[in-house]
Amino acid sequence: MLETGQIRTLEVAREAAFGYFLSDGETDVLLHKNETEGVLREGQEIEVFLYMDNQERLAATMHQPLLQMGQFDWLKVTDVNKRMGVFLDMGIQKELLLSKDDLPFNWAQWPQVGDRVFVGLKHDRRGRLLAKLGLDVELAEHEKQGTRDLINTEVSGNVYRVIEPGAFLFTDENYIAFIHREDMNGTIRLGEFVTARVKSIRDDGRINVTHQASKKEAYYDDSESILQILQDRGGAMPFTDKTSPETIRERFGISKAAFKRAMGKLLKERKVYQEEGWTYLTSMKQ
Structure with a gap:
């Protein structure tokens, strides 16, 4: 029995105005002229891929499909x-x-x-x-196991599954990775090409990834943002690590904990100093 999705060898039974009819001895199959390669003759055996055309007729093509039944x-x-x-x-x-x-x-x-x-x-x-x-089972034969030296490196790949908690991607390096929705910058879609940082390695060798910067990168970015705000304000601002979390979130867009870490970095590097509830650029000090 002829089924779509297969490559079969069929005989050219006869020519028609719009193509050829092929046969396996029991069933006729239409081969449109625009699906042929070269000139065909009656009685010739050819390999074709079977599918349903737009009129839902069993049809064939001599062009090589990217996928056959049983393949992914x-x-x-x-x-x-x-x-x-x-x-x-x-x-x-x-x-x-x-x-x-x-x-x-x-x-x-x-x-x-x-x-x-x-x-x-x-x-x-x-x-x-x-x-x-x-799904995972079809990717398993190509999958590589992640190792701890991948942590904090970047990987890229396409999303093959989206679920409520997050999304799975198969990376260019053949790792299966999971990104939790809390680690995403916005919505991730099925099929999207995603680049993310390796956050951790699971016991089964699969990796967890995130769009969030590492703590070291985050400290640097936050401290640079604070310096820029200070410069824009002429070297002084009425905010310190004692300022309320709500004000920090409103003014800087980061948590109180992240602000304190970044401010601590700047104080340690002596780029800023604090007096009476204000923070100043050290370079502005006379």
């Missing part, structure tokens, strides 16, 4: 239709649909054009090809 790969998003789902380029004229039923409920987490989604093939009730999302 990363396919590029070519179009987004909120009524149906997203369409993927699988190397033939017929695009592959990843149904909205298999996509996150939140539209902001849907893939965008140009994203790459990790999928395999499945059939609907009519025998048409649909995409299905690949």
Whole structure:
């Protein structure tokens, strides 16, 4: 029995105005002219990939698909239709649909054009090809185990799964990584290419990543921001490490703890000093 999603060897049974009819001896299959390679003759045996065309007829193409039944790969998003789902380029004229039923409920987490989604093939009730999302089990044979020397380094990869607590990505280095929603800078979508810092290594060798800077980088960034604010105010400001957390959050956009760490760094480096509830640039001191 002929099924879509397979490469089969079929015989050219006869030519038609719009292409050829192929046969396995029992079933006729349409090969559109724009799906052929070279001139064909009756009786010739050719390898073709089977799919359903736009009129839901069993059809064939001589072009090599990027995916066959039983395989998984990363396919590029070519179009987004909120009524149906997203369409993927699988190397033939017929695009592959990843149904909205298999996509996150939140539209902001849907893939965008140009994203790459990790999928395999499945059939609907009519025998048409649909995409299905690949999971950890399909990536396991390519997966590498993370080691502690990765901590605080950057990794990049595409998101292959989005869940309520966060998102999973498969990095260019073949690590499976998880980023918790509290470690994200905004919403992360399925298929998005993400760069993040390795935060920790799990016991199973998988890695946890974050968009947040390391403490060392955060100290530097926060202290530089404080210096800039001081310079903009002429070298003095009525804020110290005794200022209330609410005022610190409102004025500097960081927590009281982060402010105290950054201020402590500046005091230790003698770039600032404090007197009577004010902070001053040391360079302005006479």
